[in-house]
Amino acid sequence: MNDQGHRRRRIRMLSLLFAAGLALTACLPGGGDDEEASAGETAGAQTGGGQAGDPSQAGADELVVWDIYVRGTERDVAEQLTSEFEEEHGVTVTREPKNLDDLKATLPLAMGQDDGPDVASVNQGRADMGAIVAAGGLMDLTDFGREQGWFDTWGDNLLARNMFDESGEQFGTGNLYGVAPQAEIVGWFYDRDTFDEHGLEPPATFDELEQLLATLKDAGETPITFGNLDAWPAIHTYGAIEHTFVDTAYLNSLIFDGDVSFDTQENAQAAETLQRWADQGYFTENFSGIGYDDSWAQFAAGEGALLLTGSWIAGELDPEQVGFFLTPGDSAGALPPQTGGMGVPLAVRAGTDAPELARQYVAWMTSERAAELWAEAWLPSRTPAADAVADNPLMGELVGAWDQVLAEDQLGHYLDWATPTFYDALTAQLQELLADRTEPRAFVEALQDDYAQSSQG
């Protein structure tokens, strides 16, 4: 009886506490929403002020930069370039490097605040750049970019990845919100010794590529070093194959407009090819349980003949020992679209006190001088002078490949950008496909379901 009473009283007390908590929040339902709205409005208002570009404002000789150049050569290059910028302009730049996950979590709010960074690395795509544009947090760099000749250097197709309309809804068109000093291109790294040993050359057509894989397999080699425990590497493998079946127009529509279907003959054919490669043992044994880092480390240690991944890994590989080629197409000389793009772009906060200086900083970090330094460890988005890569044959090949892709306007896409949920859907379906748990037809149908659902919502 006494116990019962105790317990009942305790429960009543708990409900009371909870009700009190609810009441606390109830005090500011209007308040909370208004705050959100006004934050957006202020940021919007500041966009106008920012575009007027008044460098004489208070704080115009100081910049705060949040970038992703956290480690090693990247950090050194960013520091070197920043101090050169400080000297030239007689200003103070405070870099606050953060890893990408931290940035993704903190930037959306910071870009709407008065004490947010003036320049920041803003991840591409709807969930990040799009959301911040929608909240009025980013400065439109279109006119500045035209003055700087960015559209001539990089072309509309590449810069479209950093463009949104003002509402942040329509991706790939409208205003330009940033450019990146680094480029990414996905292709085939190969071990020169293994190729020499079997008398192989980089293939000129997709058929030659498949023959090459068969030759390596028959010779007892692991044709492709692959590890898919982290799930995303398969996006690049599938993407490379899929891109040879489609054109850039389809890919642009798929990523930016959402008005095409994923359930196509071409996409199913690509799935069929990928599954066949897995069944024929072209990939590292037990790849489903091997992480990406273990996988490239295996390749760097000389295991496996090929590694299909992005140029970001180049700094980890022996530049003399490893070569690079792009995924070949149906016929020699007909380059199919290649997955790639710019690195995480630098963007300017709409409400910055130093709009002109901030824009100049972005221009400087992506200049030709910057490209020379970036080329030490990372494929630069702008072609560096030839002597900058003279002592690094692998980087030389990557720069050549990037130039070719831009010149032939054959830049494709990371397929997971299609919708916010497509990464999860695609990685899950690819794991099923590679484990023979789904068929190519069911694969494209399932992905189309997700794509259609997400495009509507």
Place this chain on the structure above:
Amino acid sequence: MSEPVVGQRERRVAGRAAQPPSPGSVWRRPWLPYALLALPFAIYGTFVLYPLALTVRLSFYEWDGLTAPSFTGLANYVDLARDDTFVAALTHNGVFLIFYTVLPVALALGLTVLLTQEGAVRGLGVYRIGLFVPQVMPMVVVGVIWRWMYSPVDGAINELLGLVGIAATPFLGNAGTALPAVGLVASWVQYGFALVLFMAGVQSIDRSLYDAASVDGAGMWAKFRYITLPGLRGPIVVATTVSMIAALRVFDLVFVMTRGGPAQRTTVVAFEIYQRAFVLREVGGAAASATVLVVAILVLSRLVLRFQEAP
């Protein structure tokens, strides 16, 4: 109706009469208990109740975390019920109850019996420390280490299996083995905690009970069933509750070892909350998932705590 009230009042009066009339008793200043509670309540309210209530409230909105939220009623909950991945995540949390709670508690009980046999085990202190070590390590470190150990390339487990002629298996990458592989790591971590609780509990059981039982001819099983088990009721309830809550809110192990893969076969509710809040920027959906998780934890904890109160 009125009878119990009278009874209560009588008892209260009797209670007060029994108290020694000490000067400065708190009863002379009825506001004092509330004043003393004010600070803890303010802290608890600010850091627990307010965020909790805010989460519940957000679960009725559609919000991207940036622009103005819009009220959508129960839509987030309806979406969750229809979302196969979320339902699968809940199921996986259910499976983790076996690995976090059932296995470790059973294992710890068995070990407790073994380790408390007088003179049966030499170097008891070493065992006690050794068995507790997994509990002390940060979960992220545990996850990274076990990911290495499970690796089909030079991973310790596959190397050992290789010695007896079993081919390397990608335990974390196989659809069938990934969930138990992650679960077993959780068991490895959790049983140390239960063991320490049980060892302490056993020491508070009167040894003479065992002696008396021996005289009456009770065997090992009978002593365990009628003396040790009832004597450990409290520690068992605590170990079960704590490990159950751990099973329901697990995030770190899954995030580090599999990120919910392969093909979402190891995803859990906490991981789905993370996905919605920080990857998809569906804060309302994340809040709804979190609310479901809180309710599940409260209900299950309540059920387990019932055992403690039973006579």
